[in-house]
Amino acid sequence: MDGFVVQFVNGLKTTVLLALVSGSLGMALGLLAAAGRLSRWRAVSAGIGFYTTIIRGVPELIIILLIYFGGTVAISAFFGRYVEVNAFLAGVVSLTVVFGAYTAEIFRGAVLSIPAGQIEAARSLGLHPWQTWLLVILPQMLRIALPALANQWISLVKETSLISIVGLTDIMRVAAIGAGSLRAPLTFYLAASALYLALTSLALVIFNLLERRFAVPGR
Amino acid sequence: MLREPAADHGIRAERIQKRLGGNDVLRGVDLTVRPGEILSILGSSGSGKSTLLQCLNLLTVPDRGDIWVHGEKLAIRAISQQGGQARILDHRQVRRVRASMGMVFQSFNLWPHKTALENVTEGPVLVKGIRRNAAADLGRHYLAKVGLSDKADAYPRHLSGGQQQRVAIARALAMEPRVLLFDEPTSALDPELVGEVLRVMAALAGEGRTMVIVTHEMAFAREVSTRAAFMHRGLIEEESPPQEFFSSPVSSRLRGFLASHR
């Protein structure tokens, strides 16, 4: 059992790293996608609409498997010999793609809820579009999006457990291995639950602090 | 032809057309605003006043027509036969021109996450590159001018409608524009707050500023304008100095409009 404590710690590190990396990349992707979805170029907007619709309509597990096996096929073809995709990398890519699709819709909704007149006012002063984004849209958008983002981050933490299916040694996989080898499934899965619960609770606390930090003063 | 219809100053718009959502909102409007002039634009709801005003600083790009601002022709491409949208060709020019035309909106359009002072100073800082310290002095100066020295640190939600609109006027003034455009600046205000905004505008008019004011405030338009125009269905139907405009209107529609707004 003692050996498993060390393994759980390593699994925890992997889970946290995976969530942080794919969450950050996913939010950046979501921001870009939201901007593209709102752009005047119809082809860009339609293409991104297609992306978010498809990704949100397919189970995450399938996306992970497609990216893992598809990636393996593609890279093997490229090098002319069998190369297996790194599970962590496959996890980052698939969770980023998924997180980007969901946050894109959140950001898009948040941007649309900013009264158009505020943007008009910025334009009337001669601001460049990116100045308008930084001054008017971004700060308000983030504030509006925070509650939905909190939910999305919590889902992300839990979804990282799916990556264990392609062999990533995260919390979930450590639990599965331990459950099998020591014949104590309840103990190991309860331990894993406690770890995930701790992570999601931490995420909630952080988002509560952020919401307080970004609240419009004096509201 | 080398004809330059624009004077060196002011605004000149020729044959402005705009179609929106299947309506011909502007149907070939000609408009001139000379320096120092205070032009009031009146007309019933839906006649195209806001759209015309927004065309002047290209917040709305006209489908057809030419616009000169301070002697400079705005580079826009007209709508094409194939249905290509009208569009701005020189964004840099348009930003420069917008910065020289302050605009005040019916619904104030302040940024709620910025204080009154920040609302006023962001434009000078971001567009004109003025340093924050200098911009803060400038901002305080213009807040004082609209009677809001004590509200610099207040957020919009803590201000009354009249105060918010005065901050919006200060925001426009802080850019030190050559023309001020007002789109029904008092229409969203409770009646008891209209006066404070009109007083600020009258003071600005007294400084010899160039102003274009879309308004339903007849008494104010009559007193303050140097010229008044009446819009009807996307055209300027009548245009004259205020005495004639209000006392002896020619068109029967303007007579009817004035009678119903007494």
Ligand SMILES: Nc1ncnc2c1ncn2[C@@H]1O[C@H](COP(=O)(O)OP(=O)(O)OP(=O)(O)O)[C@@H](O)[C@H]1O
């Ligand atoms: N984006 C748009 N899409 C479709 N129709 C529009 C759009 N903007 C304006 N219109 C229509 O164009 C017409 C003129 O609008 P505009 O706002 O210029 O009128 P207005 O004279 O300012 O009226 P009001 O006194 O109500 O402000 C109206 O019939 C309006 O419904």
Ligand SMILES: [Mg+2]
């Ligand atoms: Mg209007």
